[in-house]
Amino acid sequence: ETGVTQTPRHLVMGMTNKKSLKCEQHLGHNAMYWYKQSAKKPLELMFVYSLEERVENNSVPSRFSPECPNSSHLFLHLHTLQPEDSALYLCASSPQGARKPMNTEAFFGQGTRLTVV
Amino acid sequence: KNQVEQSPQSLIILEGKNCTLQCNYTVSPFSNLRWYKQDTGRGPVSLTIMTFSENTKSNGRYTATLDADTKQSSLHITASQLSDSASYICVVNTNAGKSTFGDGTTLTVKP
Numbered sequence: 001e002t003g004v005t006q007t008p009r010h011l012v013m014g015m016t017n018k019k020s021l022k023c024e025q026h027l028g029h030n031a032m033y034w035y036k037q038s039a040k041k042p043l044e045l046m047f048v049y050s051l052e053e054r055v056e057n058n059s060v061p062s063r064f065s066p067e068c069p070n071s072s073h074l075f076l077h078l079h080t081l082q083p084e085d086s087a088l089y090l091c092a093s094s095p096q097g098a099r100k101p102m103n104t105e106a107f108f109g110q111g112t113r114l115t116v117v
Numbered sequence: 118k119n120q121v122e123q124s125p126q127s128l129i130i131l132e133g134k135n136c137t138l139q140c141n142y143t144v145s146p147f148s149n150l151r152w153y154k155q156d157t158g159r160g161p162v163s164l165t166i167m168t169f170s171e172n173t174k175s176n177g178r179y180t181a182t183l184d185a186d187t188k189q190s191s192l193h194i195t196a197s198q199l200s201d202s203a204s205y206i207c208v209v210n211t212n213a214g215k216s217t218f219g220d221g222t223t224l225t226v227k228p
Contacts, residue, residue, distance in 0.1 A: 002160065042121075042218035043161075043206070090160050105151070108160030 003027040006091050006109035013081065014117055021076040021112045023091030032074040033106065034066060035090040043090065049074060081116045088113050119144040121209050123219035131227055134197055138222045140190040140207035152181055152192045153206040155221070161206055164192070197226045 004025045013019050025032065034046040048056035049068040063085075065077040074091055092106040121142045130136050140150070149168045153161035165174050167183040167190060174181050178201075180193045194201055207219040 002162065004160070006160075040220070042220050045216065092160070105163045105166065108162070110159050113158075 002107040002109065004091060004093055004107050004109035006089075006112050008112060009110065010113045010115075012115045012117060013078070015081060015083075017081075018077070018079040020078065021089055021091075021114075023074040023076075023109055025072055025074075025091075025093040025107070027093060027095075027107060029093035029095050029107070030071060031094045031096060032068060032071075033092045033094075034064075034074065034076050035092065035108075037088040037090055037111070039087075047076075078114075081114075083116050086114055086116045119209075119211070119215070119217045121207055121217045121219035123205075123207050123222050125222060126220070127223040127225070129225045129227060130197055132197060132199055135193065135195050136197060136224065138192045138194075138205050138207075138224070140192070140209075140219055142188050142190075142207070142209045142217070142219075144188075144209040144211060144217050146212050147185065147188075148210045148212045150181075150183060150190050151208045151210070152179070152190075153208060155204040155206060157203070164205075194224075197224075199226050199228060202226045 007022045031050045033048050036044045045058050046060045047066040052068050063080050067075040088111045090111045091109040094106045124139045149166050151166045152164045154164050155161040164179050165176050165181040169185050178195045183190045202225050204221040204223050206221045210216050
């Protein structure tokens with residue numbers, strides 16, 4: 001276990017549903033991330049939070065809405081998704097906050113396998 | 118444009134054999150390069166990190182090399198085991214904290 005826990009592990013949702021992905025880290029890290037991993041594509045950074053403040057948003061559609069209530073928890077709220085949003089969604093955390101998050105090791109959760117039908 | 122290219126895309130080897138995975142990058146300004154291992158259905162786990170001044174670093178049966186002049190890195194796996202079957206991802210980071218991920222190499226080790 002990496003100390004980063006994601007729930008649920010698998011999720012199937014219709015295009016009109018609303019669901020949320022949860023991530024919790026027990027490592028005392030300052031930065032947390034959401035990544036999307038589609039088949040045969042590199043990981044795509046979606047959101048970065050540092051000390052609970054969003055520091056990066058890589059032009060993600062508004063149907064994905066992140067929330068970081070504290071430094072240990074990160075959510076990704078989903079609504080009116082499209083089939084092409086089906087992917088593995090990975091949460092990660094790293095010790096260093098602010099503007100250089102990924103220069104320290106990122107610890108990944110096991111991901112949520114999302115299928116949009 | 119910052120890019121990371123990994124080769125081969127996939128590789129099948131027999132248990133006990135060695136293999137080498139390649140990573141070429143055009144990321145600038147370079148800060149460090151990480152190799153991650155991602156088992157099927159799991160998140161990536163860091164294997165090694167290489168900074169500008171490091172040429173070789175080992176982690177058990179994994180040895181990473183870095184040639185900052187040619188912007189190439191390799192990951193050598195010695196005496197492969199079935200548990201080495203995974204996707205290996207190369208990530209290059211800039212001084213500004215931007216990360217560029219490669220597509221990964223899928224390694225299958227067969228008995």
